[in-house]
Structure formats: structure tokens, C-alpha cells
């Protein structure tokens with residue numbers, strides 16, 4: 001590193017509630033693994049859910065070149081949302097339970113390695129999306145996806161096994177709703193179990209809803225899953241974990257930049273796994289190359 005160049009500002013925004021409990025001290029890791037000749041760090045803790053967008057915006061306005069979300073996809077969503085339209089880039093120290101965007105971008109899950117990545121940063125622009133105006137960077141969805149996010153939001157348990165238990169319990173009583181998906185000039189009507197919108201390929205925990213999704217191609221991948229029974233749901237679960245869903249007859253894929261869904265009844269929906277409420281009409285839009293990230297993505301050809 002050239003010692004005549006002053007270190008640039010980096011702000012770490014840390015969600016103390018994300019992920020499963022751990023004794024790791026993030027400030028200690030930053031002190032040990034960040035190159036302090038490259039970066040001048042500031043560490044800020046969120047005080048409440050929904051605090052991080054404001055913190056990220058303030059950090060960018062104060063001149064941070066990089067704002068690092070320390071947490072899971074909910075925290076990444078909040079920080080990234082705050083950075084839209086600013087000149088600061090997003091970094092991720094994955095400390096959540098699912099870490100979908102970090103996994104998609106190839107960011108190491110081990111925090112020392114994730115910090116090392118920031119020392120020689122490679123900046124890439126990626127797409128972002130919004131569902132009914134709520135930005136998302138990884139996935140959003142309606143139907144069973146949305147229901148699971150609403151129940152998980154009320155649960156204090158985190159981690160993969162709690163999530164799987166919850167999915168199995170909720171599946172027993174879930175009713176698919178009739179809806180029409182308008183996409184690329186076609187109208188597709190059915191009782192949908194899930195309508196998922198993928199900017200990145202996975203929900204988190206390597207559960208791939210759209211294994212072929214490219215976060216830099218200016219298109220989202222829409223995955224339509226019609227009403228399923230228990231045997232098919234098990235097949236889908238297997239397909240999610242093995243990427244085989246891409247070839248499953250149970251899932252239909254489309255790529256587009258905008259999509260509309262009109263449901264007969266209100267449906268729960270989520271953005272990056274965070275429960276967003278209920279709606280009957282949905283508009284999902286993609287914004288190409290709308291945010292810069294530090295990630296080991298291959299260079300864009």
C-alpha cells in the first residue's frame with residue numbers, strides 16, 4: 001500500500017441482533033484484519049430495526065467510500081437501501097443466519113476472510129429491485145414465501161433448523177391463492193404456491209430458488225410454482241438445496257425487468273426475507289446496475 005495516500009473512510013454498521021449467538025467480537029476482528037493504511041474505520045451499532053438505512057445514508061454523506069453491513073440479509077437490505085443514489089459502495093460481513101446475498105456474491109462467510117477482501121477491494125455495480133416500492137437486492141416473494149417471512153418475523157429463534165421446522169408446520173395449513181401474473185406481455189393465471197422474484201440466485205443457506213440468476217444482467221428471474229401437495233413440496237425442497245429446481249417440472253421460470261401480479265385475495269409478501277405486509281396487487285421492478293458492491297464477482301464482459 002502506498003503510505004502517501006490517506007486511508008479512505010469505511011463505516012461498519014453492525015446489527016447486534018442478527019444471526020445465531022456468537023462470542024466473536026467484530027470490533028476486535030476489524031482491528032486485527034482490516035488494513036488500516038487502506039481504510040479508516042468507524043463502527044456503528046443499530047439501535048432498532050429499521051435504523052440502518054439512515055445510518056448508511058449519513059455515513060455516505062459524511063464521505064465514507066464504503067459502508068459495510070454486518071449482519072444477515074435484513075441488515076444488508078437496510079444498509080443497501082440507504083446507499084441507493086449515493087456514491088458509497090456496499091460491503092458485507094456476513095453474520096446472519098441465511099446470508100443469501102453474501103453467498104451469491106462469493107463473499108467468504110468467515111469474517112477474517114471477508115475483511116481481507118475489503119483490503120484490496122474490487123468494486124462492481126449490481127442490479128437491485130423493488131416490490132411495491134420496497135427495495136430488495138437478493139429475493140422477494142409472495143405466497144408461501146411471504147407467509148413464512150411473516151411467521152419468522154414473530155419468532156425469536158434463528159438458524160436453519162428453526163427455519164425448516166417452521167416451514168414444515170406452516171405448509172400443513174397453507175392455502176394457495178388464485179392470482180394472475182403479467183409478464184413479458186403474457187397473463188398467467190393459477191393458484192400459486194409461490195411467486196418468487198430473484199435478483200440473486202438464492203434465499204440464503206444455499207437454498208437456490210433461481211440457480212441461473214445473474215445479478216448484473218439487467219433482468220430478474222421470476223419463479224412460478226403452482227399449487228403443490230406434500231410429495232411435490234418435498235421434491236421442491238430437494239430441488240432448492242441441489243439447484244435441481246432449475247430443471248423441475250414444478251417450477252416455471254421467466255426473466256424480465258418488470259412484472260405485475262394481481263391476486264384475488266390479499267397475500268403476504270417479503271423483500272429479502274423481511275415481512276412486508278399484505279397486498280392484492282404487486283408491481284416488481286428491476287433497476288440495472290443501481291448499487292456498487294465489493295465482491296469477488298468475475299469482471300463483466
Ligand SMILES: Nc1ncnc2c1ncn2[C@@H]1O[C@H](COP(=O)(O)OP(=O)(O)OP(=O)(O)O)[C@@H](O)[C@H]1O
Nearest residue numbers: 018019047048049071072073074075096097098099
Ligand atoms: N438494534 C436492533 N434491534 C433489534 N432488531 C434489529 C436491530 N438492528 C436491526 N434489527 C433487525 O434485525 C432483523 C434481523 O436481521 P438480519 O436479517 O440481519 O439477521 P438474520 O435474520 O439473523 O439473518 P438472515 O436474514 O441472513 O437470515 C432485521 O429485521 C433488522 O431490521
